[in-house]
Amino acid sequence: xxxxxxxxxxxxxxLLGISFTVWxxxxxxxxxxxxxxxxxxxxxxxxxxxxIKLFEWATLRMDNGETLKRIIAKExxxxxxxxxxxxxGGAEPEFDMSDIFYFCRRxxxxxxxxxxxxxxxxxxxxxxxxxxxSNYNFHHISTRLTALWGVGVLIRYGFxxxxxxxxxxxxxxxxxxxxxxxxxxxxxxMKNYLSDKVHLMCYRICVRALTAIITYHDSENKPxxxxxxxxxxxxxxxxxxxxxxxxYAMVGQVHGxxxxxxxxxxxxxxxHIWFERSEVKDRHLVAKRLSDHVADKxxxxxxxxxxxxxxxxxxxxxxxxxxxxxxxxxxxxxxxxDPRFGDAFWNSSKFGMVNYLLxxxxxxxxxxxxxxxxxxxxxxxxxxxxxxxxxxxAIARKGGLADLLWDGGLKRGKVKEVFKEEQQKLxxxxxxxxxxxxxxx
Amino acid sequence: xGLQGWRNVLAxxxxxxxxxxxxxxxxxxxxxxxxxxxxxxxxxxxxKGENGALSREDFxxxxxxxxxxxxDRIINAFFPEGEDQANFRGxxxxxxxxxxxxxxxxxxxLTSGEPLNSRTNKLLFAFRLYDLDRDDKIxxxxxxxxxxxxxGVNISDEQLGSIADRTIQEADTxxxxxxSFSEFIKVLEKVDVEQxxxxxxxx
Numbered sequence: 001x002x003x004x005x006x007x008x009x010x011x012x013x014x015l016l017g018i019s020f021t022v023w024x025x026x027x028x029x030x031x032x033x034x035x036x037x038x039x040x041x042x043x044x045x046x047x048x049x050x051x052i053k054l055f056e057w058a059t060l061r062m063d064n065g066e067t068l069k070r071i072i073a074k075e076x077x078x079x080x081x082x083x084x085x086x087x088x089g090g091a092e093p094e095f096d097m098s099d100i101f102y103f104c105r106r107x108x109x110x111x112x113x114x115x116x117x118x119x120x121x122x123x124x125x126x127x128x129x130x131x132x133x134s135n136y137n138f139h140h141i142s143t144r145l146t147a148l149w150g151v152g153v154l155i156r157y158g159f160x161x162x163x164x165x166x167x168x169x170x171x172x173x174x175x176x177x178x179x180x181x182x183x184x185x186x187x188x189x190m191k192n193y194l195s196d197k198v199h200l201m202c203y204r205i206c207v208r209a210l211t212a213i214i215t216y217h218d219s220e221n222k223p224x225x226x227x228x229x230x231x232x233x234x235x236x237x238x239x240x241x242x243x244x245x246x247x248y249a250m251v252g253q254v255h256g257x258x259x260x261x262x263x264x265x266x267x268x269x270x271x272h273i274w275f276e277r278s279e280v281k282d283r284h285l286v287a288k289r290l291s292d293h294v295a296d297k298x299x300x301x302x303x304x305x306x307x308x309x310x311x312x313x314x315x316x317x318x319x320x321x322x323x324x325x326x327x328x329x330x331x332x333x334x335x336x337x338d339p340r341f342g343d344a345f346w347n348s349s350k351f352g353m354v355n356y357l358l359x360x361x362x363x364x365x366x367x368x369x370x371x372x373x374x375x376x377x378x379x380x381x382x383x384x385x386x387x388x389x390x391x392x393x394a395i396a397r398k399g400g401l402a403d404l405l406w407d408g409g410l411k412r413g414k415v416k417e418v419f420k421e422e423q424q425k426l427x428x429x430x431x432x433x434x435x436x437x438x439x440x441x
Numbered sequence: 442x443g444l445q446g447w448r449n450v451l452a453x454x455x456x457x458x459x460x461x462x463x464x465x466x467x468x469x470x471x472x473x474x475x476x477x478x479x480x481x482x483x484x485x486x487x488x489k490g491e492n493g494a495l496s497r498e499d500f501x502x503x504x505x506x507x508x509x510x511x512x513d514r515i516i517n518a519f520f521p522e523g524e525d526q527a528n529f530r531g532x533x534x535x536x537x538x539x540x541x542x543x544x545x546x547x548x549x550x551l552t553s554g555e556p557l558n559s560r561t562n563k564l565l566f567a568f569r570l571y572d573l574d575r576d577d578k579i580x581x582x583x584x585x586x587x588x589x590x591x592x593g594v595n596i597s598d599e600q601l602g603s604i605a606d607r608t609i610q611e612a613d614t615x616x617x618x619x620x621s622f623s624e625f626i627k628v629l630e631k632v633d634v635e636q637x638x639x640x641x642x643x644x
Contacts, residue, residue: 073641082637095588095604097612097620098629100511100567101637103591107515108539109640110505112483117503121486410504419508424593427510431604432596 031167035204044213044365048341051364055340058145072112079426095431115404119315120411122343156362164209164361171205172258176265178202183268192298195269196247203244212366214241221372222246223301223331226294228323231333232395233305234313235346236353237360238335241368248303249293253277271299287326294328301331306388307408312345313337315402316395319388329375332391334399338367349411371398472540476642480536484529494526495519510591514570522575538566541639561626563638568625578619581605 034040082102178198185191207214222245223229229248231238242248250272254263263274273293279285293299306319313336324330337344342363346356360366373394378387389405396403472480487499500516501507509515519527519535527535537557555562571579571587584605592601612620612628620628 073643095608097567097571097608097625098632098634098637099591100570100587101632101634103509103511104515104567104570105539105638105640107506107509107512108536110503110509111487111500111515112480112536112640114503114505116505117486406504414501415504415507419504420510420512421593423508424510424591425595428592428595431592432600 027163027166031208032170032205035208036201038200038204044208044211047211048213048365048367051341054148058148072109074109074113079423079430099427099431115315115402116406116410119311119317119404120349121312121347122345123312123314123339156364160211161358161362164211167205167209168357168361171202171209172262174205175199175202176262179265179269183265192270198269199247199266200244203240206240207244210237210240210360210366211364212237212241212368214245214367215369216245217369217371218374219245219372221331221374223248223333223372223375224329225299225301226297227301227329227331227375228290228294228326229301229303229331229333230306230319230323230391230395231303231335232313232316232399232401233307233310234335234337235310235344235356235360237344237366238305239303241335241370242303242333245370247300249273249300251275251290251302251304253280273302283322287322290323291326291328294326306392309408309411310346310348311408312347313339313401315404316392316399317404317406317408319392321384321388324378324388324391325384327378329377330387330391331375332373332395334371334373334395334401336369336371336399336401338369341365341367344368369399373398472642477533480533481529484532494528495532496526510593511570511587514587514590518566518569536640538563539638539640541641542635558639560634563634564626564629565622567634567638568622571620578617578621579625580619581609584608584620 030041030043079102175198178201179195182191182194182198185194229242231242239250243250247270249270250266252263252272252274254260254274254276263272266272267274271293273289275286275289290302293302304323306323307317308320311317342360342365344360344366351359376387376391376394378384382390393403395401484495487502488495489499489502490496497516497520500519501512506512506515519532521531534557540558542558542560568579569575571583573583573586585601588601588605609618609620612624614624614627615621
């Protein structure tokens with residue numbers, strides 16, 4: 001039996017060998033070498049343009065009479081105004097049984113559509129991008145469209161995914177190896193120069209591993225040494241996107257496993273800030289390490305995501321004030337993903353990291369825009385919270401995102417009681433007026 | 442979303458006219474296909490346990506509802522007597538009270554009796570928010586408790602008590618020191634209930 005297979009055996013081996021060689025050569029020439037030198041052939045942009053045309057065609061074929069706008073119209077009327085309107089004639093503020101209507105309506109409106117819970121799931125799209133994961137209403141419309149989707153699956157999983165996984169391994173492997181080598185050099189300008197080049201190169205390979213098509217705006221505002229760079233957070237990929245255009249010092253917790261290996265290698269080449277799990281709770285220690293780093297002008301700018309968690313890129317949620325208390329220049333950056341090509345949001349309560357990366361690498365592409373905003377500093381008489389809100393508003397405006405005051409921590413935790421007490425206080429004021437007659441316990 | 446759930450939604454989207462009537466008879470709410478689909482997707486996104494029904498915790502996860510002083514009472518309105526789970530039909534029924542009132546309601550011949558979003562039924566919804574023990578009367582105690590929910594710690598017991606007494610005095614006509622539903626309706630006859638207790642659904 002085996003004698004029949006011998007000639008085929010060597011033929012198959014030969015064919016495999018040749019295809020691997022061709023594969024790697026193409027990879028090297030078209031992807032890795034340009035990544036090293038930071039140039040681009042423009043293949044990805046061409047790919048992006050053809051995808052857009054395809055999606056427009058697919059959308060026309062779909063019955064999308066239901067456009068995904070808001071389901072209800074909310075009136076932004078305040079409590080006082082509403083209750084004033086409802087008072088039956090009498091001018092003096094007094095309890096009326098109809099006061100309940102305001103709370104009732106507001107409550108039911110928030111049940112039908114609220115501002116917060118929808119920020120923690122992927123954004124819904126108006127057109128379909130041939131990924132069933134992003135279309136909740138998918139059902140058989142036409143054979144042509146389903147066939148197209150099938151072809152899309154083949155291309156994405158059969159061709160793009162293996163390509164990207166290979167690149168990802170190459171990028172990460174090179175990062176670990178090269179940063180360890182650079183770590184052997186004595187501290188000095190040479191080492192910094194090499195470390196910058198190595199980091200940039202490896203991140204560029206990772207960018208290509210995701211087929212990320214990034215447009216950087218206003219690069220003259222790029223963060224400089226001795227400052228802190230803050231950005232809105234949508235996914236772990238944000239780090240790769242920013243770090244492939246500039247060099248930053250990362251901040252994070254020490255992990256075990258593969259992440260730990262990468263972290264230890266990176267810190268050999270240039271000083272990043274990695275915290276032990278126990279140190280994270282100690283806010284003073286954290287603030288001290290950050291300030292020390294910032295004070296040293298030879299060290300790279302720190303990259304921080306003040307939201308503290310991943311938000312789905314339709315809004316910017318409350319910034320934690322810790323990084324704004326340090327008192328150095330803040331360089332805000334706005335990142336906006338184009339959801340048509342692949343949703344970059346990491347829903348960490350639903351998907352683990354590996355699942356998420358698989359989704360990323362089997363999407364069409366990651367298309368995003370990065371805006372570098374002019375640097376900001378804390379003004380006289382402004383406290384950290386106000387400064388944080390000012391920076392947040394600037395980022396939201398530039399990126400076209402909704403500016404919310406809600407805490408990103410609501411993804412997992414309950415809302416604080418103090419907000420309910422504020423509502424109660426407001427109503428009490430309306431009820432008894434601000435006259436001296438209003439005695440509060 | 443569960444398979445049966447999606448089958449329902451797909452049946453809705455692809456139904457022909459006669460099926461649509463049957464569908465609307467099953468669902469006592471004359472909303473459009475797209476509105477029902479959107480509400481189903483909202484129901485599903487709130488249902489973290491993915492068991493086809495909402496629990497009280499699912500509602501409390503909405504921050505804007507959690508900070509509403511009457512949040513708990515509103516959540517209670519979605520759960521029938523003694524039950525802890527709200528299915529989609531119950532969800533829709535309760536939300537139906539908040540549909541704006543239109544003059545030429547087409548559903549008058551579909552449902553028997555008054556539509557859920559009539560003025561009387563809206564007032565009944567509000568009445569039930571006050572009526573904690575569901576005995577169809579608002580006693581002084583119940584009124585006090587609801588008032589306390591609305592004002593928190595900012596008003597003293599005595600003042601709140603006098604507000605409650607005054608309210609009951611004005612509303613009570615048969616002298617039983619409680620407010621019945623008909624007295625409630627009389628007290629609010631000049632208020633534009635239809636507008637204040639309606640949500641504007643788009644498309």
